[in-house]
Amino acid sequence: MIRSLILIGFTYLIFHLHITGDINKYINMKYSYLSAAAGYALLVLTIVQILMLNKEPSKDAGCDHDHCGHNHSKEDKWYKKLYIYPIFAFPIISGLFFPIATLDSNIVKAKGFHFPIYDEGQGDSFMQQQFLRPDTSVYYGKDDYDTLMKKEKKKYVNQSTIILNDKNYLKGMETIYNFPGDFLGKEIEFKGFVFNDKETIDKNQLFVFRFGVIHCIADSGVFGMLVDMPEGTKLKNDEWVTVKGKISTIYYQPFKTNIPYLKVEEWSKTAAPKEQYVFRGY
């Protein structure tokens, strides 16, 4: 009986998320067909469980040999059920009734952030990096990757102002980090939330980030850029801003390397976008 309810709960949770559209607050919609399929499979299991429930009395009485050994729920001790079923019930209740939280600077603090810095156009810091990982330059198979990234680069380099939106945010950022040299002095505009760390807090600097999601938000990470704000601007974590300015590079002590950064010329506070995450398209 309780098992049927649990299966109904799981099935309902999945369909509920799909129908309300809240599923995109948990996973990359590119993989939504997987969870939809799981929803249907669970529906089948639910029906099976309910039918099993109806058949049970006769089974227990007769225990014809091919059914012995099934129905282990009957063998479970009552005190086991006392903690097993609440375990199953918890995600159903918390998934349906607790408000869905959005990842913010809190999670950035816990997870940290990394930039995909490659070995193009890097100065001395490049040598230091190589010292830490001696054989990587051979290993990243420059040929294939270069062709792919150069194609990406062409798309952006010739534009006078590069505007990163929900769709091209991740690709665009990756391209800039790959070829910081080619983007020096380019004008770029993007939106994100503010993150201050102890390196930037005393300066006119802060990070503008967005969470990028691969599969589900458990594997998300932040992508964005260090920005240099006009004198005296202080913003709190998680405030959403649109920034526009020219790309430059700066030595960032914690990473011991040069990273691209944005010298902001124009900026404004904006409302958080409807979809706060950006999704990886491939």
Added chain:
Amino acid sequence: MFGISLPQSFLQMNTIFISILIEALPFVTLGVLISGIIQIFVTEEMIAKIMPKNRVLAVIFASFLGILFPSCECGIVPIVSRLVSKGVPISAGIAFMLTAPIINPVVLFATYIAFGSDWKMPLYRGVGAIIVAIVTGIFIAYRYKGNPFKENYHHHHHHHEKTTFWKKVWRTLEHAVEEFFSMGKYLVIGSLIAAAVQTYVKTSTLVSIGQGPASSSFVMMALSFILSLCSEADAFIASSFRTTFSTGSLLAFLVFGPMVDIKNLMMMLATFKKRLVLMIVVAVFVIVFGYSLLF
């Protein structure tokens, strides 16, 4: 909600927890269904026919079987336990369990994309997984004797009397429901722990510990264990670490994580004897560590 306000960090943990569950559910459901199909449709005789008689050959054979098997580590434990109860040697079963989440085409392709369209990383990852699986499998074949299953792990004794196809389908589904409940609770607990760690433990402190070749491999293995990522997504996470970590330690992350993480450790402990699980974890740890130092 409920007249009480829960702290934001708790809600974020809950959201991450639900997202891990939603991501894992398709694979767990697929796993329990396949487990049901094996239970009902695959006979001991069929397995005896396919599996090589020689223990070492059986392990090697099982290590490569995963190529055909698009599975994530969350669904693999019920499948393996069913195969073993059908007469697959435990050593071969474990070898299959260790490679299947890594060497299948989906995961290798994801790794290829994540590491900038380069085949070297998926190649090293696949080769590493196969080495680990073969060595661990052979180790278990010679060092582990006796029943691999926990005492209270239920055995399904099946009698091969003639039944109709639809009756078999029905029993497959019944079996899948049973398996869903016996594995599901560990999935829930494992996902909850992983979500809590992601929300409350600072990854950066962990990352700052490991910079030498040995300590960085160690740190990356620990990270892959606690993050409990799906093997189809972990390559993207690993690639974000490539500025701070060496190739060897990234490989340690990519090979160790799908083999041993919080979610599937819970499921293994629910199925197999503690001593066997301990042997698997230690063997995998040592071999992955050694392999990572080669790079």
